[in-house]
Amino acid sequence: xxxxxxxxxxxxxxxxxxxxxxxxxxxxxxxxxxxxxxxxxxxxxxxxxxxxxxxxxxxxxxxxxxxxxxxxxxxxxxxxxxxxxxxxxxxxxxxxxxxxxxxxxxxxxxxxxxxxxxxxxxxxxxxxxxxxxxxxxxxxxxxxxxxxxxxxxxxxxxxxxxxxxxxxxxxxxxxxxxxxxxxxxxxxxxxxxxxxxxxxxxxxxxx
Numbered sequence: 001x002x003x004x005x006x007x008x009x010x011x012x013x014x015x016x017x018x019x020x021x022x023x024x025x026x027x028x029x030x031x032x033x034x035x036x037x038x039x040x041x042x043x044x045x046x047x048x049x050x051x052x053x054x055x056x057x058x059x060x061x062x063x064x065x066x067x068x069x070x071x072x073x074x075x076x077x078x079x080x081x082x083x084x085x086x087x088x089x090x091x092x093x094x095x096x097x098x099x100x101x102x103x104x105x106x107x108x109x110x111x112x113x114x115x116x117x118x119x120x121x122x123x124x125x126x127x128x129x130x131x132x133x134x135x136x137x138x139x140x141x142x143x144x145x146x147x148x149x150x151x152x153x154x155x156x157x158x159x160x161x162x163x164x165x166x167x168x169x170x171x172x173x174x175x176x177x178x179x180x181x182x183x184x185x186x187x188x189x190x191x192x193x194x195x196x197x198x199x200x201x202x203x204x205x206x207x
Contacts, residue, residue: 005169006129014175017152017162020075022174025121030172033099033198034123042098047111048185052101052194065093067119067202070176075116079178092116095203102195108185110151115201118179119122120148122170126193129167135189146188146195152182 038054046053070076071092080173095115102108125146132145142163149161177183179201188195 006165006167007169010164013162014150014164015075017150018075018079018174018181019150019162019177020070020073022070022176024097025172025174026062026066028053029066030121030123033121034061037099038126048100048102048106048108050100050102050106052103052107054099054101056097056099056198059097061093067176067200068092069096071117071202074175076176076178080116081151081155084135090204090206092202093205095201097198097200100195100196100197100199102185102188103192104189105187107187110182110184113199113201114178115179115203117176117202119174119200119202121174121198122172122196123198124168124194124196125166125168125171126191126195127188128190129165131190132188144186147186148183149186150177150183152181 007021007023014021036059038056040055042053042059043050043054051121070180070187071080127146129143133143135145136143141176144163148166149166150164151157151159151161191193
């Protein structure tokens with residue numbers, strides 16, 4: 001029997017809580033994001049305690065096309081169908097796209113995004129979670145080192161976190177979620193390389 005990867009293990013939990021896991025991010029998108037890193041700082045518009053965060057500008061149309069296609073998935077339409085504030089339908093568009101080059105000890109505090117939907121594309125995870133878990137003594141909730149967490153409510157209204165064991169099995173994959181869903185990224189400690197992710201927001205064009 002083949003052991004499941006962390007990505008495979010976590011997919012059902014994510015889907016159940018309104019986060020869409022997308023495994024097949026096209027290679028041309030991954031290549032573009034890796035090879036066209038910007039030098040335009042994004043920090044003052046972001047919550048991250050991360051030194052190197054940069055805007056993409058003038059990205060190709062195939063990125064918009066792929067991302068906007070995902071909005072039709074039932075996991076996401078259950079959220080967009082709740083929008084009752086507009087008198088008529090408005091088109092979605094990719095309003096922002098940026099890259100996060102996270103060094104060890106840096107982190108992203110709990111925050112949410114603007115727009116309707118947001119996403120994270122994982123380009124590089126440089127650490128091994130087994131090594132991360134040895135950094136601190138065991139606690140009652142387990143290790144948080146290097147984890148991505150979404151904050152959600154259960155059916156009783158209680159708040160809890162979905163702590164994701166993000167490792168190399170997440171590379172070149174993507175999560176899309178409601179922009180107002182709070183989330184955070186804990187620091188990692190055992191690698192001198194960057195943890196590289198690309199994030200963005202999808203909004204309604206009301207012009």
